[in-house]
Amino acid sequence: MSEIVVIGAGVGGLAAAVRLAAAGHQVRVFEQAQTAGGKLGVISHEGFVFDTGPSLVTLPDILEDLFAATGVSVRDVLDLQRLDTAAQYRFPDGTVLDMPGELAQIPAAIDAALGAGRGAEWSAFLRRAERMWDLSREMFLESPLTVSAMRRRPPPPLSALGAISPLRSMRGLGRRYLKDERLRMLLDRYATYTGSDPRRAPAALATVPWSEQAYGSWYVAGGLGRIATALQERLDALGGRIEFDTEVTAITTDPSGRVDGISLADGRRISADTVVANADARTVYGSLIRTPTATRMAKRVRTPTPSFSGFVLLLAVDDPPADQPHHQILFAEDYDAEFDALFGRNGGPRPVERPTVYISAPDDPAIVPGPDTGAWFVLVNAPRHDPAAGMDWDAPGLAEDYADRILQIMADRGVDVRARVRHRQILSPAELERRTLTPGGSIYGSSSNGPRAAFLRPGNESRIPGLYLVGGSSHPGGGLPLVMLSGKIVAELIGPAEESVSDA
Template identity: 40%
Template sequence: MSVYKKVLIIGAGIGGLSAAIHLASQGHQVSLLERQPRVGGKLNHLEMDGFSFDTGPSLITMPYVLRDLFATAGRRLEDYLDLQSLDETCRYFYRDGAILHAWRDHEKLAREFAHFNKHDGESFWRFLKQARTIFEASADPFLYNSLGSPMDVLQTFIRFVLQGHATEEQSGLAERLNAVLTALAPTTLDQHVRSFFEDEHIRQLFDRYATYNGSSPYQVASVYSIIPYVELADGGWYPRGGIYALAQALEKVARELGVEIETNCEVRRILVEHGQARGVVLAGDRVLRSDLVVANSDVVTTYRELLSPAIGQARLTRKLEQLEPSSSGFVLLLGTKREYPELAHHNIFFSDDYPAEFQDLFERKVPQRQPTVYVCATTRTDPSQAPAGHENLFVLVNAPYLTAKSNWQQEALHYRDLVLDVLASYPQIDLSDIREQLVCERILTPEDFQRNYGANAGSIYGLSSNARMAPFTRPTNRALEIQGLYFVGGSTHPGGGVPLVMLSGKIVAGLIAEDYA
């Protein structure tokens, strides 16, 4: 029989909201404490001069994870969100003038690839099939359950090879073994992609998916080919009203389940008594006591700033600080008084020297000199996000995590001009007049992500996955040193990205049910 607990959750990001819904559905008394004026964490929202901007994630994948979360609460997703699928997941612009349309429909996408290279049109199907098998092999140890030891993971892989996975198209023993060997191989994502595709346009397209968790395709392991797979398998989705509608929907469900949510509430310290998390101390020395604490704050920041040095965690904190943060981002929110019909909902303007970008990001740790630029125009799907005849453009460039030499206050305006110059240089589309068409503008830098969300070194996705053993060195969801302290969000298992942080909430709720059954 379960023992119901009083649970305090620090941070109402998507991971915290997910944990709150799962825990409240189990019968626990849950309170969410959020430092910012509204819920959502990095998945947030800004309104300027009649324009609406999502300031964080701009794409929803793995919609079944979201449906499962609503089902856990006894709700239907459709009663809270109008989730739209995108026929064209992304439009890719290349320096040589080429445009590649990434269609949701696999037949159309294969034909698009074949237009660039006949061999690659055929290889797409082989890539998709193997990526599906790799996903089936790795989903249980790396996505859906609390991460065990390397031996536990190996046993899970062995069971998969011998027994397979319950799918309509069961793969053969040899295919399953090959998928496991690929998942464990030291091959990088870029090397894996090159083993399938010949055309550099298509290779660059697939390499880009490493940035979905703030990593480099030239360092991250080939097992992360599951990232393009989940987008290819289920497509890209957009909730009408903006991505922030997701945070609002989860907040509504949480409140309906009895979760108490307090915003503008800053946690200064986690109370630890006799090795047990027993509550929090807020700004002004207000104390809230609880049986358990779930931290949706960045794990590194939590150990460094929210746990007293007297607890004796200095060694662990130093160890966590040695783990490489993910990349950050440089963001321009641009409201324009004209439309740019050549843009799709999601657009990528690729540079012609992709390796140099990631050398800048993770080796030199400087803003990219020749950046790839992402542009999201949600008005393609949802005209309500800007005044009629206008455009709301979310422009993102990957940026290095903060170091001692970072100085965005000095560099931001110069880098803004560089990004706009890059966009104006593509021959396929005329974006040269954006400066003259601006109605409103906002710049967000890595320093904003650090200051507003407590993100370690301004990272967007917590920790990078560049290291070979990254899946095993990522902080676990249960603090082994402090009883009753748990972690959710992008800085813990299973990683960054909207569906994964939602899964972290489910994993933590399962651990608490296991620990206090």
């Protein structure tokens, strides 16, 4: 039986670990925090339970496939609920769009909110996005970016290049199909799912709104943090182990350059045939492993633009508004100014003066201490914590002042809960960096800025024998569905344990 070490109990690491354990491997996971989940974190305080990371499940078939690979149905371990309204959007002109959770209902809803003919514009765009999705899902998202894998796949038809538009930006594709500025703003938002700028993100990201609207928006009763708990329980049932409060300080290699284990901060050394790193690739190659190959890879992984971070408010709300939607987006008055600030154009990286505000306010009795209370997650896009570049989120007073500004902006846009907040907790990019060990608190690893960005993202199979990468900084990218896919790709690359092969 082969011994596999997984560094990090984030969703990518857990997804790889449970699949490998189900395939007959002996799996040990080492996590520096006290709980599993990584960026899919949970904070509880005075009976309020807050998800601190993803608040929406998309592509539920990926989650279903993951649990099926461990021998159970996802429905047996998680209460997945499809949302009737995916999100409510408030635009700067005061228009409100309640986006249905069913694809067939979307054109009529857009027409009713934005005017006749706007639903047809969005539908035409989605038809193009669907073609892009069909071409890219199996060929790119679900397959490793290795030469051997590419050789095994039949080459895509030349027509595929025209459909995917590799040299066109997401913003450019939107302008081709969408005349209404509000629809363009809606599309721009989907670039933020990968921490990117829609003016530079590739047109292929049009697959994000398509997949969300075609497969629905879902919530897990009790909060999305239960996904990590369920994966941990499956790993336990399959014989895997997780050691918490355990920092990995190095990945070790034998004289041939092959990975042979890890070193821990408590002085222990753990031998392993294979190491799966669910850590930011810049950390893996920049500090955890010291070989000439790692040094070359460290330079490469610094090439892509890092994704931006997020500034989070966790609000315990008394007597929340009765009509508050589950998900709500309050758009910025100037979206381009927001992206300029995030990526440091026209000056260095800086907090956005009047950012788009995202609110998740589930109506879920399992996450609040009693009736007439709400556990709200409020997120705005924010530049990475990078004191060397002049963006120091630990500067005295900055986080508290910015939190006050966000609450004022919410009030300006029609959601005033300042007098209803029982308590609040702030998670700045600096705090996210400390909690997740992600450089700068970058939520998605590297951004998708530029047509080559996806191919600059590190592959799952390292050039260092025995080392594999999972998570948002590696292929196929950030976000809950993609990091689960990264775990699947790694498990398939490693394959079943020898005993499992012979027994079969």
